[in-house]
Amino acid sequence: MSEPNYFEYPIPDPYAIPVEDIDVSDPRLLEQDVWGPFFKRLRAEDPVHFTENEVFGRFWSVTKFNDIMHVDSHHDDFSSEPSIVIDDQDADFMLPMFIAMDPPKHDEQRKVAQPVVAPMNLAKLEKLIRARVQTILDSLPIGERFNWVDRVSIELTTQMLATLFDFPFEERRKLTFWSDVATATGSAGGIIEDERRAHLLECLEYFTRLREERAKQPPGEDLDLVSMLAHGESTRNMEPMEYLGNLILLIVGGNDTTRNSISGGVLFLNQNPGEYDKLRNNPRVIPNMVSEIIRYQTPLAHMRRVATRDLELGGKQITKGDKVVMWYVSGNRDDEVIERPDEFIVDRAKARHHLSFGFGIHRCMGNRLAEMQLRILWEEIMKRFHMVEVVGDPVRIRSNFVKGYAELPVVLHSH
Secondary structure (H helix, E strand, O other), X not given: OXXXXXXXXXXXXXXXXXXXXXXXXXXXXXXXXXXXXXXXXXXXXXXXEEEEEOOOEEEEEEOOHHHHHHHHHOOOOEEOOOOOOOOOOOOOOOOOOHHHOOOOHHHHHHHHHHHHHOHHHHHHHHHHHHHHHHHHHHOOOEOOOEEHHHHHHHHHHHHHHHHHHOOOHHHOHHHHHHHHHHXXXXXHHOOOHHHHHHHHHHHHHHHHHHHHHHHHOOOOOOOOHHHHHHHOOOOOOOXXXXXXXXXXXXXXXXXXXXXXXXXXXXXXXXXXXXXXXXXXXXXXXXXXXXXXXXXXXXXXXXXXXXXXXXXXXXOEEXXXXXXXXXXXXXXXXXXXXXXXXXXXXXXXXXXXXXXXXXXXHHOOOOHHHHHHHHHHHHHHHHHHEEEEEXXXXXXXOOOOOEOOEEEOEEEEEEO
């Protein structure tokens, strides 16, 4: 998990360099929120774009909506193994996980965890989520500056995760920490690789203890993810690193995406006061707005595949074994598919037609849960506050995978 030393040179003007020199794997593009023009140029001039750098090797960037959908829905041609991020895992610390597997193993393992987000279980969770949201919002100071990311986005998603894992509630911030450690881009997370491994092994040790306890108990009705993995036929005998890989997948999937959409929504409404007015005048727009937030934020910027054979994509010859990176963050701004894609429109028609959850067999398992958490949060915010006002610049995460926020300073104004 290392990265090219991007920090030795300034970020170039995307229109002042030859198109072949554009490298969208630079994590500063998301961190400084300057990614838009780079992808816009690629979509226009080189939608399937070749890059080779000293760390990630050869990779193709797929930047248009329909090409991304094609790659995502053809798992026979584009394998998810051994990793779904642009970086390769270290050979001596491989973390297999079902999102980075192909059928049949992928299907068997995913089926074990799927019931936790089945419609019946979501209906049961709705009341609990609402109660949690109410408690969190009622604890916030009115008229005082605070970090929305920490007090609301992280707190809500971490409480939810603790519930899904039946994880000791008072230690729930461990889940946030492990998620951040797992997704830190190389040195960008401020921790070195040895520390990172040590933290992830602590996570494994903790969850191994939980699994051993749950395996001794008969599986009850209210199944949590650890019990499901402990009792599932295709998961109960997983090797330790595979267990850790799947835990990381479920923690990151349940944490980063929702958490960064919760922060993004507040920011976008502040940047678009007319849309905030629409929401105040008609809170019934919330479910639609939730889809627009998820599109506009695109919490995971990319997913990677590997070509299983020589093939052609967008007029380019891809060689068997090449990495093919789907830039969801770019596809969600493709004006050939989405009208006025760079605008945030809470009542957008066909708002659900976006790439943030992926397509095909790897489509995000918890997408309905994410939407439900965001919907309930905004319903409760609108009952309490006239405005969640952003009062400073957001601090974004340095990563080319997670498109997220570390800080969003806000002040609440009541009705």
